Each structure stands twice: as C-alpha cells, then as structure tokens.
Amino acid sequence: MALAGATRARRKAERPNEILEAAFEEFALHGYAATRLEDVATRAGVTKGTIYVYFESKERVFEALVRERGKVARERMAPFFEERGDPTIDSIRADLDFLFRACTGDQREQELLRLLISEATRFPALVDEHFETVFDPILEKLKERLQRAAKIGTIRAAAVIEYPELLMSPALAMHVCRLLFAERWPLDTERYIETSVDLLLNGLLPDAPQRTRK
Amino acid sequence: MALAGATRARRKAERPNEILEAAFEEFALHGYAATRLEDVATRAGVTKGTIYVYFESKERVFEALVRERGKVARERMAPFFEERGDPTIDSIRADLDFLFRACTGDQREQELLRLLISEATRFPALVDEHFETVFDPILEKLKERLQRAAKIGTIRAAAVIEYPELLMSPALAMHVCRLLFAERWPLDTERYIETSVDLLLNGLLPDAPQRTRK
C-alpha cells in the first residue's frame, strides 16, 4: 500500500514528462497540425482527458515539449562552456568535435530541428526563445574562442570568425539530410565528422605547412 | 470582351500553374496538414471547386507542386552542368559561388526545403524523387570535379572529396537559419557566401603559402 502510494505519487510526478515524451514522438512524426492528442495520450499510456489535467491546450503541450528539449540540450552542452585557457589547434579541434558529436548523438536532436523548422511560422516566439537559450550561447562562445584564437595567431584572422554558424554547418547539413532521407541515407557518422573537422580546421589555419591531420 | 475572349483558353492553360504557385505559398506558410485548399483557391483567384478540376486531391496538388519546383531548380542549375576543362582553383571557386547563389537567390528555394523537411515522413517517395532528380545530380557533378581536381593536384586528396554535401553545407545552414528566423536573422548574404567559399577553398587547398583570397 505504501509502495503503491509511492508508485502512484511517482507516476503522477512523472506524468507530464511522459506526456511530453510521447508528444515529441508524435509531433516529430506527423507535425503539429496532423498530430492527434489522442494518439499522444495512447502513447503515453493515459487517456485524452489526462493531458488536459496537465496542459491547457495542444499549443501548450507543444511549447512545453520544445522547452523541455531545450533544457536537455543545454545540459548536454554544458561541458562546452567550461573555461579552458588559450585556444590551441587541438582545443579547437576538440571543441568542434564535441559540438558535432553533441548535436549528432541523439536522434531526437534532429527531430527537434524538424519541428522547429516545420512550425517556425506558427510559433515564431518559441523558435526565438530556443535560439536565444540554446543556439545563441553556443555560437557566442564559439565566436569568442575563435576571436581569441585569431588574436594569438592560432588561426588566421579571416571573416569566418564572425560566422560561427559556418563552422556548425556540417553538423546542420547532416541533420537535414537525415531528416530528409532517414535510413535511406546511410552515413559513416564518425568519418563524416572527422572529415568535417579536418576541412574546417584546414580552412581556419593560417598558411602553414605544418598542418597535421590524421 | 476581346480580353474575355482570349481569357477562356489562356486561363485554362495557366490555371494549374497559378494554383500550384498559390499552393506553394500556403503550404510553405502553414505546412501540408494545416493548409486549407480553400485558401489556396482564394490566393489563386479561383474557388475551391476549380482546384479539383485540375487536381485529384490535396495530396496530388502537393506532389505536383514539389515536382514543379524541382523542374525550376533543374533549370536554374543547368549552367553548372556545362563542361569546362580541368578544374582550377578559380573554376572551383566559381562553382561554389554559383551553387551558393543559385540555391540562395530565390526565397522559394528555402521554402521548398521547409516543405520537404516538414513532410518527409508523409511523402517519403516524393522526397526521394526530388533528391534523385535535383540534389543528387549536383552532388555527383561536384564530386566528379573534386576528384579530378585532386588528381591533377589542384586541391588536396582528402576525404572531403567523398562528401560533396559537406561543401554545400554552408548554403544549407543559411537556409535553415532563414527558415527558423526569417527576417529576424539579418545576414549579409554576399559576405556570408564569400566567407564560406573562402573557408572551404582554404580547407581544400594543399599546403601552400600562395593561397590567395580576395
């Protein structure tokens, strides 16, 4: 009984997240408009009405879901924000490597991107919020590091420094391809990342024969 | 009267494209599911029923629209497929420049990407078709040129050659950002493209001090 009580309480506390998780899968699969809240409920193991106990409307479910994924993303990205002294070639390589792997490691990352792109015109404020709390900090941090690296001559002081999104583009491209073709687009992720980092680093380096690459 | 006289037949021939154009705008704005065919009709200057004179269903309208955009894209890309001798640094730069501008010049290009991403799970065959007839030929051509360039030493023979999509990723990234943030993301396209090409070229070049950039 006590156990059952605890279980029920635990269940209750987890319900919202279970619903959001289920909602995420359904929304990613069918898009906002074509997703039926009833399917979300079924997937979450509850009934239609229960969703309305925790959320005001379909829109609020969607917003909560995006915010939840944002939180997850921020947590995953945390290591990137730790301070480490002056950037070296290797630290930049490590940074890129980390970023690529971080936003590539979880299929859900990709599906969130699909949702953001699909529903950007319906939820512009939400997309902005996600940008400001998730993407922008990363880009800003990256920019800051690149500027410092350029200043101390680790990389060349080219315009690229102003476009940190340029460095992220290989990861983005991979996401987009996966969104479009799913498993029909087989890719050796490992090698792709390596190649990308290699290309970018090579592009960033000042004119120097010492370039090392695997 | 004279105008009306010409109208009948002329309209008949133009209607389908007018409808597809209107459909494109509506679908891009709201996604497949949330688009009302009646709004498409209104935008095209006809009524609901007229759409069904030319198309069997909402799905067929969507498919026709994607195919039409594919045709437009192929036409725009035609110059890229013309033969020109051995690739030089400048010809590669010109190629990248052309590609970036081509897939960036028309806002509709971007919106088509949104549709493809949004509806990829609903219309997988259609996305594949678009890939095979539009994206793939470009990537293949690009790959071929890079391989040749590597063989004659114009660029280094790195793994990047196998990932032509990597070279397209800055353009893709730009599209995605625009899709997410629209005008809220101001960007000097010109400079972004230049920077991208510069970064990539620099990354592609063999170890050489002579790297010229504008």
Add this chain to the structure above:
Amino acid sequence: MALAGATRARRKAERPNEILEAAFEEFALHGYAATRLEDVATRAGVTKGTIYVYFESKERVFEALVRERGKVARERMAPFFEERGDPTIDSIRADLDFLFRACTGDQREQELLRLLISEATRFPALVDEHFETVFDPILEKLKERLQRAAKIGTIRAAAVIEYPELLMSPALAMHVCRLLFAERWPLDTERYIETSVDLLLNGLLPDAPQRTRK
C-alpha cells in the same frame, strides 16, 4: 453532306431517348441521389452540358425516364386490353400467363420497380401517375374480367375478385426477389410462372364442396 446532315438530325432527334436510356441504367444501378449526371452523359455518349439542352434538371430527367418507361409498358400491355367475349378458364389462364410474361420478360421492368420503390417518397406524384396510367388500368381490366367470370360461374364468386393485385402478386414476388438477389437467385422462370398460374387458377375455380374455409 446531305447524309451527314440527316445523320446529325437523326442523332439529334434520338438524343433525348438515348439520354433517358442511359439515365435509366444509372439510376437503376445507384438510385436517384447517388447517380451522377456526368455518368449518365458518358453512358449516353454526350457531355454533361448536353443533358441540360434537353432537360431542365436531374429531377426532370428522372420524371421523363419514368414516363417513358410507362409508355413502353402500356404498349407492351396493349394486347391485354383487346376485347374477347365471355371469360373461360382458358382465357383467364391465358390472361394471367400473358401478364406474368409481360411484366417479367424485360429486366428493365424490374429495375423500374426498384426505382419506383426507392424514390416513392421523393416523387410521390410521379409514382401515382405511373400507377394511374400503367398499373391501375391493368388491375381494373382484370377485375372486370374476374367479375364477369364469377357472374357466369366460370370461377367462384369469392372476395378475391376484389383484389386483382392478389393475382399479380406472384409476378411481383418474383421481381422483388430478383431485385434483392439478382443472379444469386437462380430461377426457372418458365416453371415458376406455370406453377403460379396453376396455383391461382386452382384457387379461383368453383366447386369442391368439401373445401372448408372460415
């Protein structure tokens, strides 16, 4: 030219009937509401618009068709109305035999019945008209003959004389079964008619004093 002219004129004169014939088939197959005038047109070898050249509306087509079938039925029944002296057993048998065959010989007779039954609530006046011009004269004639036959003792003077429809009921029953089961209800028409006539005649005959009835 003259020939073509004649042909065209002939075609034109026949159009309405061709349309009615096609309409009959479609209406019988799908009922009034579910029949598309366009299908009628196609079956008649013309286009939608042409129907409206000859008929005001779908309703008018239906009415015209029923009237046309009424005319055909009257023509087929004409021999029944010819005068022949006092009824004998054999003449009554011949009458029943004729009636059964007449309303059984053409599959369209049956289908008309389906239409009348299906649309009786939508076109009550039309059904009444058909009754008055087609069914009723037959029943009246039959009644008259039976009364005369009873008066001269050819058949017994039972209440049946007042219900001529009773004598028609085997034919009606056959129609209904065919309407319900089509070819899934195989029937030796010849034998069925014979048996019916036999049963009815036997029932009509006088004599047999031992027969008790309430």
Add this chain to the structure above:
Amino acid sequence: MALAGATRARRKAERPNEILEAAFEEFALHGYAATRLEDVATRAGVTKGTIYVYFESKERVFEALVRERGKVARERMAPFFEERGDPTIDSIRADLDFLFRACTGDQREQELLRLLISEATRFPALVDEHFETVFDPILEKLKERLQRAAKIGTIRAAAVIEYPELLMSPALAMHVCRLLFAERWPLDTERYIETSVDLLLNGLLPDAPQRTRK
C-alpha cells in the same frame, strides 16, 4: 441530479439503439445516399459527432441497422419455428395467417424491405446475409411443412411445394403496394389477408378432378 446521475451510464448503453432507430427512419425516408447523418443525429437527440463515437461510418450505421432489424424479425418469427405434428388444413391456414400478420404487423417491416430493395446493389453482401438469416429459414420451414402435408395427402403434390415464396407473395405484394402508395392505397388488411389465405388454400387443396391444367 439523481436523474442525471443515472443518465450517463444508461444513455451510453442505449445510445447505439437510439441512433439506429433514428437512422432507420431517415434511411427509409430518403434512401442511403440522400440521408444526412446530421439529420439522423438530430432525430436521435444527439449531435453529428456522437454517431461517430458508436459507429465507424455511415456505411456501418446502415449495416448495423439492417442487422438489428434482422434480429427483431427473427424474434418475431420464432413462434413459427415451433414444432407441431402433422400439418392439417387448419395448421397450414394458421401458418399462413401467422406469417402474413407477422410480416405485415409492423410498418417497419415494410420500410426495411424498401431499404433492402433500394440498396441491394450497394450492399449485396448485407442483403444476402439478411436473406440467409431471416428469409431463408422461413421459406425452408414452409417448404418442409408443405412437403409433409403433400406426402400425407393434406394438400395436392403440385410444383407449388417447391416454391414457398409463391405462398408468401400476397404479403410481399401488399408490402410493395404500401411502399409505392403509402396511405394513398387504403386497404382492409384483415380482409386482404383472409382473402389471400383463402385463395392459396383453395389452390393448394387436392381433388376437383374436373380441373384441367396443362
């Protein structure tokens, strides 16, 4: 409140039948195609959506309705299937009398027939099902009794024995007339039935050697 309290569950159990009853009336009045589910709903005292809580589609409503009427018919016919010894003239008269009254007593019987006839081409399987579970058992039973009656000499051993539907035809004819003319065809049911039974019995009886038939 107490009333309302009971309502919920009670209504739930009764709803489907209330809907079917309403549907029956509407379908009988307008036919399948011309019936609006919304009118059915209104007549049943619910709204459009509620119908879809209980039935998948308009077709399913129609099918359920026919099956329900079949059940009702079987229950009404049950007494006919009880065993009673060797058939006498009186038992056969009683059988016919019962059958005629059973399929005549309820106006809905007639309207079901209209539906079956009207929609036989749209729902052939459903009509067959109704035949097999409702009509056929009656005809078979009737045939069986007639054969037995013929064997023991109660009636003559004529071909009529093979056509039990022939004996039902007066009832069918009455139905059809009612379907076609409704109240515009006044009929003393009682007398009609009596007359029919009389005619048939007379036709079935043996003897009367002077009767000639082909």
Add this chain to the structure above:
DNA sequence: GATGAATGAGTATTCATTCAT
C-alpha cells in the same frame, strides 16, 4: 486526479448547374 462520452467547429471532396465559347 483520471476518464471517456459528447460536442461542434472545421475541412476535403463531390456534383448539379451555369454559361462563355
């Protein structure tokens, strides 16, 4: 809290009818 019956606004699609050619 959780349920699921009931609601009704919303949308794709059909088709009789019109009318310019």
Add this chain to the structure above:
DNA sequence: CATGAATGAATACTCATTCAT
C-alpha cells in the same frame, strides 16, 4: 447545339476541448 471550365452549396468525417462521473 454541344462543350467543359467554373462555381459553390452540401455533407461525411475529424479532433480539440469540455465536463459529469
């Protein structure tokens, strides 16, 4: 006359949302 493009009223069906239990 014949055509068939265009119309728009009509209708099956869906699904977010409510609320009595």
